[in-house]
Amino acid sequence: MQTNQISFDAPGTVTDWLAINDAVMGGLSTGRFSYDPAGHAVFEGEVSLERNGGFASVRGARVALGSPGTLGYALSVLGDGKRYKLNLRTEDTFDGVNYQAEFQPQAGQWIEVRVPLSAFVPNFRGRPVPGAPPLNPALVRQAGLMIAGKQAGPFRLCVRRISAY
Numbered sequence: 001m002q003t004n005q006i007s008f009d010a011p012g013t014v015t016d017w018l019a020i021n022d023a024v025m026g027g028l029s030t031g032r033f034s035y036d037p038a039g040h041a042v043f044e045g046e047v048s049l050e051r052n053g054g055f056a057s058v059r060g061a062r063v064a065l066g067s068p069g070t071l072g073y074a075l076s077v078l079g080d081g082k083r084y085k086l087n088l089r090t091e092d093t094f095d096g097v098n099y100q101a102e103f104q105p106q107a108g109q110w111i112e113v114r115v116p117l118s119a120f121v122p123n124f125r126g127r128p129v130p131g132a133p134p135l136n137p138a139l140v141r142q143a144g145l146m147i148a149g150k151q152a153g154p155f156r157l158c159v160r161r162i163s164a165y
Contacts, residue, residue: 004070005163006063006143008041016061020144021045027053031147036158040078043145044156055126056155059144062092066137066164072116076160079105084157085146086115090139097122099135100146105157114165137164 008014017033031045045056065088066073073086083104089096101119105111122132126148143162147155 004065004067005161006060006065007161008035008159009039009161011035014041017041017058019045019056019058021056022048022053025053026051027055029053029056031056031058031155033058033145040158040160042156042158043084043147044154046154047147047152049150049152054150054152055146055148057087057144057146057148059087059089059142062141063143064141065143065162066140068138070117070137070164072114072119072165073101074115074163074165075103075113076110077103077105077113078110078158079107080156081105081107082147082151082155082157083149085148086162087142087144087146088120088135088140089142089144090136092141095125097124097129097132098144099123110158110160140164 022029028048085100088099099120101115103113120135122129
């Protein structure tokens with residue numbers, strides 16, 4: 001079943017999201033995804049650069065997000081001024097090619113961030129994948145959020161929805 005939006009307007013909308021932090025490679029960063037009773041999700045934690053760390057991420061349960069006519073993705077977010085990545089996967093597997101696009105919402109204000117398909121870069125475990133096909137939105141099966149790029153310290157990103165446009 002195809003959907004064009006993931007909405008975080010109820011407590012159950014965050015239960016299937018999994019934190020995947022740099023502990024998978026020995027790092028010390030923390031990240032979590034929770035529901036705020038004000039009607040949105042919160043991706044928060046702390047990025048540590050110790051022990052070759054430097055990222056925190058969350059990934060949602062399998063969901064189709066997009067269609068052949070999708071031009072990009074929009075996020076309704078309240079940021080803290082840091083850079084984040086929207087991660088999209090076209091396979092149901094845990095590991096594999098991950099299409100990433102960066103966005104940096106200004107701090108303290110709800111905004112809609114629009115990310116065109118052309119901004120998504122194929123990566124595998126943080127490294128570019130030369131020759132990978134461009135993101136096909138009709139095949140998107142998983143969505144996630146990430147903070148990386150040596151941005152040590154606490155972070156907090158509130159999210160109302162992620163939608164295809």
